[in-house]
Amino acid sequence: MAQTSDPIVIKPVDGDMTPIVNKILEEADTKDIHLVFEKGIYRFMPDYALGKFLEITNHGNGYKRIIFNFNKYRSVTIAGNGAEFIFHGQAMPFLFENCESVKISNLLIDWDIPFTFLGEVVAVNQEEGWRDIKPLKDGFSWEIRHGQLEFPNIDGFSYSYPGSTLAFDATEKRPVHGAWDIDSKPRWVEKLPNGNLRFHEPLKHYPPIGSLLSSKGDREHDRYAPAFDFKTSSNIILDGIVVHHALGMGFLFERSQDIKLINSGIYLREGSNRVISTTADATHFCNCKGSILIENCRFENMLDDGTNVHGTYVEVDEVIDNNTLRTKLKHFEQRGFEFAAPGDEVWFIRQPSPQRNEIAVISKIKFINDEVIDISFDSQLPAGLKSGDILENKTWNPEFTMRGCTIRNHRARNVVLKTPLKTVIENNYFSSMMSSIFFRGETFFWFESGAVNDVLIQNNTFEYCAYSGSEHSVLNITPRLGKTFDKSIIYDRNISFLNNTIRTFDNRIVNADRVDGLLIKDNKIIKTYSMPELYPNSPLVELTNCKNTLIQGNSYVGDCEKAIKADEQSKLTLSVRRNKDFN
Incomplete structure (x- = not known):
């Protein structure tokens, strides 16, 4: 068994690398793991990945298949040496929980088949309410079944309808000028004799002929997991990481602190026929603190923001006593999020003013379920606090710097x-x-x-x-x-x-x-x-x-x-x- 600080050298082999990684992480007798990957292509399947129910902010909560699960280590060091990690199907590449130090360098992340549908708009009939799409087949997976488009049609999973859909300029590979988001739910999809697909669906805004129309699925399922998820972790350095595709965000940081993302990127592989990299934000920071630096990075072709840095409001549901509130997480993708912990300071924000007012320290917190949280304070609640007022975590806010990025x-x-x-x-x-x-x-x-x-x-x-x-x-x-x-x-x-x-x-x-x-x-x-x-x-x-x-x-x-x-x-x-x- 590997001892503390001894590097574990991993070589690529044909077939699924997931069982090999599982064995290494399970048997490593150390709190400070150091993995060194030789340069090459590593393929990961979800079949034998660790299964676990996860609550992931701004994603869909649920049972996830995790390839690299770092939940028992004090520190994690990964030297990628330019290795390419190719994932298949519904897989969550990396999860870090309660790590005190993380250093990852020189890795490339991609999927063999993206979880998107893409086709060229070849005809539009606004009066009759249809559009004809010439679907891309090379590298994509889909089929027409019972008059509906099913994609990505991988391992028995497909989205229930095209959902979030956007037109891209075929030459520039960016959203078309004047583009509108489409929530696509066609009445039926017809396969024409020439192989094109006719979507019978009246739209308020039709995509231009010649554009590439991309869909990523229904909102309940189109954010499976980020490529990298950091929960309650600290001292994170990510250097030279490239993500070409992910089934959600690229890098997600939840209640973590002191983070550097440098010389890294979210973008399409050179020569790719895709127009989508990650299906959500490139980077996302939720209730983090300390210092965050994003420097010399390149973020392109995501289906949401380059970065989003924010905290979380909870809403007062009930004043239980002079020291205790019952609160609720209000957005469906915040369910189960750790809003605060004992010792955290919070601001009280009382209607009708949105300005921060009194500050109190949490003495006790009880998560009733994934939506309801009882919070007790070491001092009496402000007078007049009532249902509909909100709380903001004062302790967990970061300093943020972005420099030299595209x-x-x-x-x-x-x-x-x-x-x-x-x-x-x-x-x-x-x-x-x-x-x-x-x-x-x-x-x-x-x-x-x-x-x-x-x-x-x-x-x-x-x-x-x-x-x-x-x-x-x-x-x-x-x-x-x-x-x-x-x-x-x-x-x-x-x-x-x-x-x-x-x-x-x-x-x-x-x-x-x-x-x-x-x-x-x-x-x-x-x-x-x-x-x-x-x-x-x-x-x-x-x-x-x-x-x-x-x-x-x-x-x-x-x-x-x-x-x-x-x-x-x-x-x-x-x-x-x-x-x-x-x-």
């Missing part, structure tokens, strides 16, 4: 930010289907906390942004609060947008709602005319219920009827100085 050619936003601690986004290249930098704390639907207090966005290049059919902007600050909250009260604070270069086809550069201390300075905005405008009547900057906004030293090249639009509240403390060609 994020493009994917659905949704480049970066979604929700942490009150220092955040720096600098020297990156961004191109976004939706908003590029997005701030949206929510007391509604997702219930993702937190209002920001200290953000610096500087020296980035934004090119061809916000080209979704729905209206977005390069920098978009727009809290989404429930009906019981006052939508005029300040939410986010101290956001600086400095010395960035923006080259895009449309007008909408900054949209800010309920911000105190917004600085827009020394940015170069160039209208490209490379694509048709989608919202030509929008201003460059729009302010709603903002305070202390300074717009200074920016330059604009292009045509726009109105540079700045501000409501009466925002005008009271708005300062506009020395901008060039802002009319």
